[in-house]
Amino acid sequence: MLKYKILWFLFNLKASLAGYRHEVHELGFQKGKKHLKVERVxxxxxxxxxxxxLVYLAQDSTLLTHNDSGGAPHIYQIDLSGKLLNTYPIPQAKNVDWEDMSADEQENLYIGDIGNNSHQRQDLCVYKIDAKLxxxxxRIPIYYPNNQIIPDAEAMFVAQDSIYVFTKNLDKSGTDLLVRKVGSNADTLRLKSHINLRTPITGAAINPQKNKFVLISYGKIYYFRIIEHQIDFSNPLYCLNFPHKQTESIAFLDENVVIITNEQGEIYRVCEN
Incomplete structure (x- = not known):
């Protein structure tokens, strides 16, 4: 697993340093370096x-995070500089391949056990945990449409009573956005949108105002506007080179500020100018 991630990190770092030509001229992004400021915090x-x-708790200005595949089924509460405050075991859950975390307006948490590097898993799910942990x-099962090879996915968030899942697509075929209702008995994802991103997506977040979402990869951050409550790829905003190691977690602090962590233990803040 570690060797696999390092190889893909190096590959996508090279892609990120290639510039913005594809994103600007073919996909309609603006160059993020003109609008965004990055600092390690x-x-x-x-x-x-x-x-x-990663999830931000606005009521006490702290973060919740978890480890990747095979880690203990624990949620860790930290302050914005990274100091450990609390550890919350989730004994009813199993960390097969936890890849992302989100929260709804009632502050219930959702952990995406959706990693599938081998494309062989049949037990994908999202765990919903009450706001008090x-x-x-x-356990919300996750199924992809019939007759589809089960993809790997490492990014998701919850909004508008639905779970939004973004595929990683290591074959460089782009990123799919799929969606299903949180409480629906029909638990199959449906394809909502596709975009030809060239770096596999490893994390996602939506801002509190629900007018913007971001995706992160090993090498780039992608910002999208949300217009008339439509969460899709039709309104690209910024693309920013972000070659800061194995970045897999991202969360909004407010409408214009995100926090990013990487697997080497660093925390970054990205602010819109």
Whole structure:
């Protein structure tokens, strides 16, 4: 797993340094370096050695994160500089390949056990955990459309009572956005949008105002506008080179500021000018 990630990190770092030509001229992004400021703001605690999901808790200005595949089924609460504050075991859940985390307006958490590097997993799911990180846990199965090879996905968020999943697509065929209702009995994802991004997506987040979302990869950040509540790829905003190691977690602090962590333990803040 580690060797696999390092190889893909190096490959996508090379892609990120190639510039913005594809994103600007073919996909309609603006160059992010004109609009965004990046600064490193802290380091993760040693307990978080493969940060792979991130949620911001506005009520106390802290972050929740978790480790990647095979880690303990724990959620770690840290401050914005990375100091460990609390550890919350989720004993009813199993970390097969936890890849992202989100929260709804009631502050319930959603952990995406959706990683599928081998394309062989049949037990993909999203865990819904109550806002108090208590005993109430719901396992939401995730199925892709019939007759489709089950892709790998490492990015998701929850909005408008739905789960949005972004595929990683290591074959460089672009990124699919699929969606399903949180409480629906029909638990098959449906394809909503596609975009020809050339770096595999490893994390996603939506801002509190629900007018913008971001995707992160090993090498680039992609910003999109949300117009008339339509979450899709039709309104690209910024693309920013971000060659800061194995970045897999991203969360909004407010409408215009995101926090990013990487698997080497660094924390970055990206602010719109």
């Amino acid at each position: 802290g380091y993760l605690p040693k307990q978080v050695d493969e940060s792979s999901g 208590g005993e109430n846990l719901l």
